[in-house]
Amino acid sequence: MIEIDEITKLYEGTAAVDHVSMTVETGTITVIVGTSGSGKTTLLRMINRLIEPSSGEVRINGEATSALAKHELRRRIGYVIQGDGLFPHYTIAGNIGAVPKLLGWTKDKTRARVDELLDLFSMEPAQFRDRYPAELSGGQQQRVGVARALASRPDLLLMDEPFGALDPIIRARAQADLRHIQRQLGSTIVLVTHDMEEAIHLGDRVAVMDGGKLLQHGTPAEIIAAPATDFVAQMVGGVDRPLRLLSLIPVSEALEDGTADGEPIAPDTSLRDALSLCLWRGVEALPVADGDTPLGRVTLATIRARAAELA
Ligand SMILES: Nc1ncnc2c1ncn2[C@@H]1O[C@H](COP(=O)(O)OP(=O)(O)OP(=O)(O)O)[C@@H](O)[C@H]1O
Incomplete structure (x- = not known):
């Protein structure tokens, strides 16, 4: 934590x-979102002490970062920035293994880790290990950048606009990859973006900043359904299209097996209303029934996934 x-x-x-x-x-993934100059990057960089705070502190699993040596912080906190250059004269294996090497891992352990990460990023190790960055596409280079930051199994990965330089199609793919890998590895990630859609798509939690202040910190659904201020409402204004579309889809199209607590909803309830109800009741799932006949349930995760597809 x-x-x-x-x-x-x-x-x-x-x-x-x-x-x-x-x-x-x-x-979990926390996305810090805000307009230019809102303090996102400064906040992110105070977490790994690239910027020293004027006051306050950050604790990793209860330990204040101010009490940790720089090399210890570097081991525990990975860091990726937009267009983060790979080392051009290192192979892909050399790039991904750079931090483990610095930390004194054995060759075998480093190599196993490099291959594991390449596998996770769907890049065949035998094919990519010995190539140089210039021999990779932009999207592949970006994946190697993230793999490099994850190589030493950091407690936390900080990412500053990591997808900013990618075109929209690769960007969507890169976001999906990141989410998949984060789930597999159980990594903890804090990511900065100015793009609310990216925040809603990627974040388990979204933190909205303006003028150096944290305006709201909540799940994407909470941010969309109950923006704390007019500014947050404005920020999500551009992403309400999926919500509007959700109001056109009945729950019957997103049913899954299983049950949930509480009063059942009818299968023709819209996904938008189901979303509101989940938030209102503070639950992750709702039971669905046609009269007395249970049909299954609908979950927040499914509704979010549908909203993301519509975005
Ligand atoms: N070294 C510095 N000296 C003085 N002011 C600074 C310095 N670094 C940042 N600032 C100011 O602090 C505020 C927050 O900057 P920060 O870079 O954290 O914003 P940001 O939300 O990341 O913006 P962007 O999306 O444009 O990168 C801005 O007003 C900026 O001008």
Whole structure:
């Protein structure tokens, strides 16, 4: 668990980040979203102390980062930035293995880790291990960049606009890949973007920043359904199309086996209403029944996945 506690950064008396507190649960993706200059990058960089906070602290599993040596922080926190250059004169294996090597891992252990990651990213190790970055497509290079950051099994991976340079089609694919791999490895990720759609798509939690302040921190569904301020509502304004479309799809089209607690809903209830009800009841799933006949259930995860498909 990562605890960000009342963290502030002042530049000549002006707060770039103003008393921000939030908790990031292990094994989840938190996306920090906001307009340019809202303090996202400053907040992210205070987590690994690339920027020293003016006040407040960050704890990783209860341990203050201010008490950790830089090399220890580098081992525990991976970092990826937009267009992060791979080392051009290192092979792909050399790139992914760079941090493990620095940490003194054995050759065998490093090689096994490199192959495991290449496999996870659907890049055949025998085919890619010995190539150089210039011999890879943009999307492949981006995947190697993320693999490199994950190589030493960091407690936390920080990503600053990692997909900013990718064209929209590769970008959607890169997001899906990241989510898949994050689920497989159980990694904890904090990612910065200015794109609310990306935040909704990727985040288990979304943190909305403006003027250095954290305006709202919640699940994508909460942010969409109950924006805390007009600014947040405006930010999600552009992504309400999927929600509007959800109101056209009946629950019967998203049914799955199983049951859930609470009063059942009818199969012709819209997914949008089901979403509101989940939020209202604070549950992950709703039972669906036709009169007295149970039909199954509909889950928040399914509704979110449908919304993402429509985005
Ligand atoms: N080294 C610095 N000295 C003075 N002011 C700074 C410095 N770094 C950032 N700022 C200011 O702090 C504020 C927040 O900057 P930050 O880079 O965190 O925003 P951001 O949300 O990441 O923006 P962007 O999306 O444009 O990268 C901005 O007003 C910026 O001008």
